[in-house]
Amino acid sequence: MTGRFLAPLAMACAALASCTSQHGDDLAAGRTAQAERAFAVCSTAGLSETVLAQGRPVEDTPAGACAVKAADAGSVQAALFLGDFYRAASTHPNRAWDRIDTFGRETHWYREAAKRGSARGQFLVASEGDRHPYMPLHDNLLDWYIQSARQGNDQAALAIARAYKLGRIQPAELHDFRAWLARNARPGTVRANVAAVLEEDHAPIIN
Amino acid sequence: MPAPRDFTDTTGRKIPTAWHALAPILGVALVFRLAMASQTIVHQPDEIWQYLEPAWGRLTGHWIVAWEFHEGIRGWLVPMLLTPSLALGHAIAPDTMLHLWLTRGLLGLLSLGVVASFFAMGERISRQHAIIAGWVGAIWVEIFYFAARPSGDGIALTLTVPALCLAMRLRERPSMSLAGMLGLLLGLAFIVRFQYAPALALIGLLAVSGDPRRTLLPLAGGSLVAIALGALADMAAGAPPLLWLWRNFAINLGENRSASFGTQPPWWYVTQIGATWHIAMLVLLPSLVAGARRFPFVALIALVVIASHSLIPHKEYRFVILAIALAVFLAAIGSVDLWKVLAGRWRAAERINATIVLCVLWFLLSAVIGATKPFSAYWGNGRAANTLLAKAGRVPGICGLALFQEPDLPMANYTYLNRSVPVMLLEGRRSAASAQAMAPAFNVIIAPRLAAPQLPASYRQVECLQPHKAPEKQKFCLFARPGSCTGTPGDFDYNTVLRRLGH
Numbered sequence: 001m002t003g004r005f006l007a008p009l010a011m012a013c014a015a016l017a018s019c020t021s022q023h024g025d026d027l028a029a030g031r032t033a034q035a036e037r038a039f040a041v042c043s044t045a046g047l048s049e050t051v052l053a054q055g056r057p058v059e060d061t062p063a064g065a066c067a068v069k070a071a072d073a074g075s076v077q078a079a080l081f082l083g084d085f086y087r088a089a090s091t092h093p094n095r096a097w098d099r100i101d102t103f104g105r106e107t108h109w110y111r112e113a114a115k116r117g118s119a120r121g122q123f124l125v126a127s128e129g130d131r132h133p134y135m136p137l138h139d140n141l142l143d144w145y146i147q148s149a150r151q152g153n154d155q156a157a158l159a160i161a162r163a164y165k166l167g168r169i170q171p172a173e174l175h176d177f178r179a180w181l182a183r184n185a186r187p188g189t190v191r192a193n194v195a196a197v198l199e200e201d202h203a204p205i206i207n
Numbered sequence: 208m209p210a211p212r213d214f215t216d217t218t219g220r221k222i223p224t225a226w227h228a229l230a231p232i233l234g235v236a237l238v239f240r241l242a243m244a245s246q247t248i249v250h251q252p253d254e255i256w257q258y259l260e261p262a263w264g265r266l267t268g269h270w271i272v273a274w275e276f277h278e279g280i281r282g283w284l285v286p287m288l289l290t291p292s293l294a295l296g297h298a299i300a301p302d303t304m305l306h307l308w309l310t311r312g313l314l315g316l317l318s319l320g321v322v323a324s325f326f327a328m329g330e331r332i333s334r335q336h337a338i339i340a341g342w343v344g345a346i347w348v349e350i351f352y353f354a355a356r357p358s359g360d361g362i363a364l365t366l367t368v369p370a371l372c373l374a375m376r377l378r379e380r381p382s383m384s385l386a387g388m389l390g391l392l393l394g395l396a397f398i399v400r401f402q403y404a405p406a407l408a409l410i411g412l413l414a415v416s417g418d419p420r421r422t423l424l425p426l427a428g429g430s431l432v433a434i435a436l437g438a439l440a441d442m443a444a445g446a447p448p449l450l451w452l453w454r455n456f457a458i459n460l461g462e463n464r465s466a467s468f469g470t471q472p473p474w475w476y477v478t479q480i481g482a483t484w485h486i487a488m489l490v491l492l493p494s495l496v497a498g499a500r501r502f503p504f505v506a507l508i509a510l511v512v513i514a515s516h517s518l519i520p521h522k523e524y525r526f527v528i529l530a531i532a533l534a535v536f537l538a539a540i541g542s543v544d545l546w547k548v549l550a551g552r553w554r555a556a557e558r559i560n561a562t563i564v565l566c567v568l569w570f571l572l573s574a575v576i577g578a579t580k581p582f583s584a585y586w587g588n589g590r591a592a593n594t595l596l597a598k599a600g601r602v603p604g605i606c607g608l609a610l611f612q613e614p615d616l617p618m619a620n621y622t623y624l625n626r627s628v629p630v631m632l633l634e635g636r637r638s639a640a641s642a643q644a645m646a647p648a649f650n651v652i653i654a655p656r657l658a659a660p661q662l663p664a665s666y667r668q669v670e671c672l673q674p675h676k677a678p679e680k681q682k683f684c685l686f687a688r689p690g691s692c693t694g695t696p697g698d699f700d701y702n703t704v705l706r707r708l709g710h
Contacts, residue, residue: 090636098644101698103635104707111709128635129708132614132655134679139469140709175472176520207584 032074032116039070039078048085055096057105058085071109076118083109083124103128114144122148123156130159136206137168146177154190161194167203174198208504209331211379225334229326229341236322236345240315243355244308247597249589251525254358255620259293259310261286263622265444266294271620271630272702274710280455283444284398284437289357293622304597307622311355318354318365324372325536331375332501335562336543342566343539348577349483350535352585353528360525363400366392367407367529368536371505374414381418383425389414390429397430398437401452403529405515406508413504463520470520476513476527480534483524483582487572490542495534497541509533539569591672595683596623598670599651602685606692607649609633610701611642612658614682616710619701631696632704641699648694656681663688 043063051058058064064082071078086106089097107128113121126144130137137145142163148156160177163169178198185191249255256273264270265286275281292313296306326341344350353361370392377385393407411430415422438448459465484491499506512530516522542565550556576582592615599608600623609631610619619630631649633641639661642652646663654662656671656678671684698704 095640095644097637098640099697101634101641101704101707102637104632104698104704106635107709108707131612131635134677135614135682142469143466170469172471172475173469176470 028074032076035070035073035075036077038073039067039075039081042066042070042078044081048088052085052089052092053094055092055094055100057100058082071112074116076113076116076121079109079113079116080118080121083107083113083121087124087128114147117151119148119151119153119156122151123153123159126156127159130163133166133168134206135168136170137163139173142169142173149177149191149194150180157191157194161197164198164202165200167205170205171202208375208502211331211376225326225330225337228334228338229323232326232338232341232345233319233322235342236319236351237316239346239351240318240354241312243351244311244315246586247304247590247594248586249593250353250356250585251358251523251588252617254356255589255593255622256617257281257359258285258289258357259307259622260620261444262289262293263620265290266297267621267627269621269627271617271705273617274706277706278454278458279446280451280458282398282437282441282449282451283446284395284440285357285359285362287440287443302601302625304623304625306625310357314357314361314365315351315355318351318361320369321350321354321365321532324369325539327372328375328502328505328536329540332540333543336540338562339543339565339569340536340539343535343569343573344532346570346573347532347535348573348582349528350532352577353525356525358525359400360528363396363403364529364532366396366399367403367410368532370396370407371410371413371508371533374410377414377422378417381421383421386414386422386425387429390426390431391433392429393426394430394433395436398433401455402516402519402526403512406512406529409504409508409511459521460519465519465521468521471522473517475522476517476524476530479522479524479581480527480531484576485579487576490568490572491535491538494538494541494545497544498537498539499541501540501544502537505533505537509537542569591683592618593620593623595653595670595672595685596620597625599653599685600624600626602651602669602687604691605651605687607631607651607696609642609645609649609652609699611652611654611662612638613653613655616708617701617705618653629692629696630701631699632701633699634704634708645694645697645699646688648692648696650688650690650692652686654684654686655679656684659684659686662686665689 044067047058047061047063051061051064059068059082064085067078067081071082083106086102086109089100090102090106107125110121110125110128114125115121122144126141126148129141142160145156145160145163149160160169160174164171164174178195181191181195181198185195256271257275260270260273261276261281261283262285264272289310292310293306296303296309299305322341322344325344326337329340330337350364353364355361370389373385373389373392377389389411393411397404397407411426415426434449441448441451481488509530512533513527516526543561546556546561546565550561577586596619599605605626605628607629608619608624608626611633616632619632621627621630624630629648631645633645642661643663646665652662652666659668665688666686667688669685669687671681673681673683696703
């Protein structure tokens with residue numbers, strides 16, 4: 001008796017879940033596209049050079065504020081633009097940048113891009129944060145490297161292999177990534193080389 | 208599960224109970240816990256940034272806010288409960304770490320309930336079982352190490368083991384008042400560590416299975432009171448009541464955010480427990496199996512805790528401390544049974560005082576586990592960073608602190624610094640130039656040893672911790688300059704930068 005109701009109920013739930021998920025994905029994609037369009041109309045041509053020379057946060061300019069608005073709305077390109085701006089600021093000769101937290105701002109915007117699935121953003125948030133080669137690789141940086149590598153960023157995969165060889169990663173934390181490499185690495189590719197490195201011995205684990 | 212013992216013999220005379228043995232066991236347990244409370248150990252950053260620091264912030268108005276509080280995924284009950292002991296310690300001796308010793312000491316004191324519960328559950332079988340179980344609860348390194356920790360895992364253990372003991376009693380002697388008390392314990396344990404929900408539900412089921420009509424409502428009532436306390440604590444801190452529960456579930460499990468702190472395979476807990484117990488497994492495993500035959504329900508709860516946590520990709524040993532403690536309890540019970548089997552076959556064993564031998568054996572096993580890897584690494588957790596922060600707070604005339612290129616974030620916290628001064632965070636390629644530009648705003652710096660040449664010339668090294676390590680691994684050095692501070696942290700305010708960095 002119960003079975004008569006359970007099967008249709010399960011089907012209805014599955015259909016609803018699939019529909020909801022599909023609907024949610026569509027909505028998110030729509031919002032992202034809208035945000036990218038919003039960023040496209042921001043007047044960013046030549047903006048970076050001018051504002052870098054002025055030594056002030058790009059958010060304080062109308063075009064920068066426009067980019068921030070687009071990034072907050074979900075534009076990956078806007079987030080990467082802002083991250084790149086502060087990355088450039090971190091080495092700019094204008095001393096005014098000494099009083100501005102270029103690293104924090106850069107990381108913030110690259111992380112925003114990373115959270116929205118940008119492989120470049122994921123790699124940059126990890127590699128910019130990965131500043132202490134004698135220390136264990138932070139779990140969250142490893143997570144960004146892995147996400148980027150899974151999207152095809154070979155630099156991220158190589159960074160993981162390097163950190164592994166130096167004993168900066170607990171081997172158990174690479175369990176899923178190893179399994180993924182085994183499924184996705186074609187012979188002769190960077191991924192295959194990385195997979196091979198992850199099977200080799202590593203330096204003593206750094207604590 | 209064994210029925211409670213009948214304390215009268217066939218002639219109706221009272222059989223002496225083991226309760227007089229509990230007092231010395233509790234005394235030993237207290238010594239171990241107070242020793243732990245006196246140590247500057249931070250097993251896991253959560254102890255500070257999820258519990259102590261918010262409590263310190265309530266008290267002083269200054270605290271480093273971790274991302275979990277920005278996202279609203281943490282409740283305020285534990286910080287609220289820790290505030291009085293922090294306040295008392297700070298009021299008595301404001302320039303010392305008394306606030307932390309008192310807080311950890313109080314938690315250690317409360318955890319004596321675990322020892323008494325082990326004893327009471329063992330007493331259901333025999334006097335010897337009670338003494339060994341209580342002794343193991345007192346001296347087992349994994350239990351007393353976490354007993355004094357201001358963390359959800361340790362506090363949940365302190366609440367759940369007595370709840371289990373109470374549930375066993377309630378099943379046989381239904382009582383409305385005890386059911387209400389049990390509900391309160393289970394509800395508090397849920398608020399403190401909601402991931403234990405399946406185990407807590409099982410304990411609740413055990414309790415009401417004796418007389419559901421008499422116990423179910425008071426149990427539910429007690430649980431609701433605990434949950435209401437959690438909601439009130441949230442509201443007192445200005446947070447929406449209990450919304451953190453949903454957010455925590457949605458962000459950590461739904462969005463799998465916790466996976467960004469590392470993922471391990473599903474069998475990790477089993478292998479990690481095996482690695483921690485290593486040689487002791489020879490005694491622990493057969494004893495555990497024997498004990499599980501006495502208390503299958505306790506074994507079931509331990510298994511449920513491990514199984515449910517194994518499904519979550521991010522794993523930490525402390526998460527399953529409840530299961531570990533229950534497994535150790537079962538092994539303690541089983542060891543008495545195995546000794547009796549051994550004594551039956553080996554005459555020499557009969558002439559030895561089994562209780563003393565077992566107590567010594569358990570103590571040695573605990574010492575071996577505590578002194579060997581991987582557990583031995585825990586004794587130094589967080590010690591250097593927080594010792595240096597406390598020292599920074601004691602630099603005469605400190606008016607501003609900068610953390611320079613420190614690899615572990617967040618490192619700064621006001622609970623250990625114990626000074627309400629501005630704290631700054633200088634990171635990245637430009638940090639040396641920023642340290643120069645912002646130099647008037649602080650007069651004390653914490654930096655890795657290799658970063659010393661990048662600091663402003665007016666700074667002199669006060670001390671480097673862990674000098675035995677290679678220079679590149681000396682992360683915690685203290686630098687100071689004479690003089691006062693002017694200006695504000697500006698863009699480098701620690702909380703602001705931390706939020707940008709996503710910590």
